Amino acid sequence: MHIFKEIEPLKVFLKQKKAVQQTIGLVPTMGALHAGHLSLITASKSQNHVTVCSLYVNPTQFNNASDLEKYPRTLPQDIALLEKAGCEVLFSPADHEMYGQPGQLKFDFGQLDKILEGQFRPGHFSGVALVVSKLFHIVQPDNAYFGKKDFQQLRIVSLLAEELKFGIRLHGVATLREPDGLAMSSRNARLNAADRQKATIFFSSLRMAKEALKANIALTEVRKRVHQAFESAPGTRLEYFEAADHENLTLFENVKEPSRTVLLIAGFVGAVRLIDNMMID
Ligand code: AMP
Numbered sequence: 001m002h003i004f005k006e007i008e009p010l011k012v013f014l015k016q017k018k019a020v021q022q023t024i025g026l027v028p029t030m031g032a033l034h035a036g037h038l039s040l041i042t043a044s045k046s047q048n049h050v051t052v053c054s055l056y057v058n059p060t061q062f063n064n065a066s067d068l069e070k071y072p073r074t075l076p077q078d079i080a081l082l083e084k085a086g087c088e089v090l091f092s093p094a095d096h097e098m099y100g101q102p103g104q105l106k107f108d109f110g111q112l113d114k115i116l117e118g119q120f121r122p123g124h125f126s127g128v129a130l131v132v133s134k135l136f137h138i139v140q141p142d143n144a145y146f147g148k149k150d151f152q153q154l155r156i157v158s159l160l161a162e163e164l165k166f167g168i169r170l171h172g173v174a175t176l177r178e179p180d181g182l183a184m185s186s187r188n189a190r191l192n193a194a195d196r197q198k199a200t201i202f203f204s205s206l207r208m209a210k211e212a213l214k215a216n217i218a219l220t221e222v223r224k225r226v227h228q229a230f231e232s233a234p235g236t237r238l239e240y241f242e243a244a245d246h247e248n249l250t251l252f253e254n255v256k257e258p259s260r261t262v263l264l265i266a267g268f269v270g271a272v273r274l275i276d277n278m279m280i281d
Contacts, residue, residue, distance in 0.1 A: 001083050003090045007138050010091055014050070014139065022049035026141035026168075028132060031055040031092075032072035032186035033081045036176040040145040041085045043173050052089040052139050053082055059095065060103045061127030067273070072189045091139070103130050109156055112249060116264055117152050117275065120239050125156050132157055136166050144168050149175040149183050151262060151277045155249055175276075177203070183276045194235075195269045201236055205229050206263050206278040209241070213261070213280055219243055219254045230267060238267040246279060255280070 004010040014024060025044030029037050033055075044051040055078060062068035075092065082090055107129040112118070118125055136144070144161075146154045154172050161168055176184050181203030182196075191199055205226045212222045223241060230238035243252040246262040255261050258280040266275040 001079070001087055001090055003079070003092065005091075005093055006097055007093065010052075010089070011138065013089070014052070017050050018140075023143070024048055024139060024141040025051045026135065026139045026144045027051060027053045027087075028135050028144070028146070029053060029055055030057045030071065030186065031078050032074050032189060033078045034176075034184045034186065034188075036147060036149065036184035038081060038085050039176050040147060040173050041082065041087050043171060044143065044145050045086060047143055047171075048141075050088045052091055052141065053087050054135050054139070055090060055092040056098060056131065058098070058127060058131040060099075060130055061124050063121050063123050070190065072186050091135075098131065098134060103127070105130055107160070109159055112152070112156060112159065115152075115249065115251060116240060116242060116244075117266065120266065125153070128153055129156060129160050132160060133164070136161070136168060141168055143171060145171045145173055147175060148172045148277070149185070150275070151264060152249060155247075181207070183274075185274060187272050187274060190272045191269060195272065198233060198236055199269045199272075199274060201229060201233050201269075202265050202267070202274055202276040205241065206265055206276060209243075209263050210278055210280050213243070213255050213263075214258060219252065226265070236267060236269050238265070239273075240267075241265045243280075 025048030027040045027044050041051055041053060057071050059068055107126045109125060113125040146157055148154060158170055161170055180200050182199050209222045209226055226241040227238060230236050242264050243255050243261050244250060244264060245260055261280045262277055264277040
């Protein structure tokens, strides 16, 4: 695997590949890689000659200094996993390479970045859009791969790519889960054994809500049940549970078209914040 820490040598390398008509797939990550990330690498490898994995813990998307500080960093292990997965290129820049000066540019996606994650993590999506824009400009891939695990992020990045005419094909990859349903996440590594057990509440709540909504139980009642589930599980705290249109993320008061509906949930187990989502059909 070719490892680049600087932008210019990476650009020179990719220019040579593009000159001989090789296609480039980009998989942006913040490292602490797990099988979910590797499924994005696999998807990219199946559709491109060269897969570039970027590994960068982007400070501008953290609205909480302690979350940034505690974010797991496991570079040697990540390199081994990427080598094994057959990833051709790793781009792992330092802060000064990505941000010559503190990021000033702000993005506003209207309602889309004010709801759900945007409501609880103000400025988060502006930081995501900033770093993804930088990566798109640096790598200029043909394809880019994002997980449906971060459902709202996928919508934000799609809007960004469309509005700024990046000309990059985006691919949403299904969420990979642990056998008990917990969505794989770098943050899971921060859970102690007891909290790891409790973390299944996100998946079980989504599944319960999905079944109830399919049985025509009203969203207000389902919402109540999800809140109750968290209230009766010590050490957990629900931040939001919402039903929304899967394309534009308009929030629903009631579910009229289950097949267009995505359920989104976020909250804490101990000090660790987790998110998850599920399509009704
Ligand atoms: P992160 O390193 O958390 O920024 O994630 C990098 C990419 O991997 C994002 O596009 C995520 O949506 C995706 N991802 C994270 N967890 C999973 C998962 N469990 N299954 C599939 N993709 C995932």
